[in-house]
Amino acid sequence: MDTLTALNTRVSVARLTEPGPSADQVRQLLAAAIRAPDHGMLRPWRFLVLEGEERERLGDIMEWRLLRRQPEADQCARDNIRNKALRAPTIIVAVAEITEGHKVPAWEQVLAVGAAVQNIMVAAHALGIGAMWRTGDLANDETVKARLGFADKDQVVGFVYLGTPAGALKNLPDEQPETFLRELPRGRDE
Ligand SMILES: Cc1cc2nc3c(=O)[nH]c(=O)nc-3n(C[C@H](O)[C@H](O)[C@H](O)COP(=O)(O)O)c2cc1C
Numbered sequence: 001m002d003t004l005t006a007l008n009t010r011v012s013v014a015r016l017t018e019p020g021p022s023a024d025q026v027r028q029l030l031a032a033a034i035r036a037p038d039h040g041m042l043r044p045w046r047f048l049v050l051e052g053e054e055r056e057r058l059g060d061i062m063e064w065r066l067l068r069r070q071p072e073a074d075q076c077a078r079d080n081i082r083n084k085a086l087r088a089p090t091i092i093v094a095v096a097e098i099t100e101g102h103k104v105p106a107w108e109q110v111l112a113v114g115a116a117v118q119n120i121m122v123a124a125h126a127l128g129i130g131a132m133w134r135t136g137d138l139a140n141d142e143t144v145k146a147r148l149g150f151a152d153k154d155q156v157v158g159f160v161y162l163g164t165p166a167g168a169l170k171n172l173p174d175e176q177p178e179t180f181l182r183e184l185p186r187g188r189d190e
Pocket residue numbers: 010011012013132133134135136157158
């Protein structure tokens with residue numbers, strides 16, 4: 001698939017099944033990720049690749065967080081949240097490891113990792129792998145960050161769920177780029 005076709009036809013795939021990407025494909029996704037633009041060459045991206053039983057450790061973190069917020073949560077709620085980590089054969093957790101006090105501000109470092117995630121999304125599509133970028137509350141919880149091995153200053157940018165699409169890909173939205181065009185406002189002196 002050529003680059004423009006991949007960019008123009010990518011869709012998220014929420015329902016994913018086995019098999020997940022091969023080790024070689026995961027490496028290709030990460031290789032695409034690290035070609036994202038990065039102001040200052042800080043290389044802020046860090047990735048956790050969770051497959052097989054490793055995903056259950058993410059499920060442990062999800063359940064632990066649920067119990068911290070809702071100690072009365074019943075077994076059904078606990079199972080539901082744990083199962084979220086098993087929604088796909090492979091999960092890549094993308095984290096921005098922020099260099100503090102640098103002239104490149106933190107938001108630009110987070111954007112660079114966002115661009116890396118988008119590279120993963122497009123590369124996955126080009127390889128025929130289904131992908132869904134999720135964040136949710138989990139991404140903004142400091143204690144979750146610590147359990148993933150990161151500091152408060154760092155930012156979880158996405159949980160990228162990867163696998164084989166469980167059905168047909170959804171239709172592309174009928175949108176035109178012109179919808180999003182704006183005119184530069186005229187200056188006060190004009
Ligand atoms: C930073 C970011 C976080 C997202 N988090 C979630 C999420 O937690 N749950 C969700 O259902 N969709 C989430 N989405 C949206 C989906 O990944 C997806 O882009 C959206 O459903 C639109 O589908 P499309 O990619 O096929 O256009 C997120 C997207 C971005 C860019």
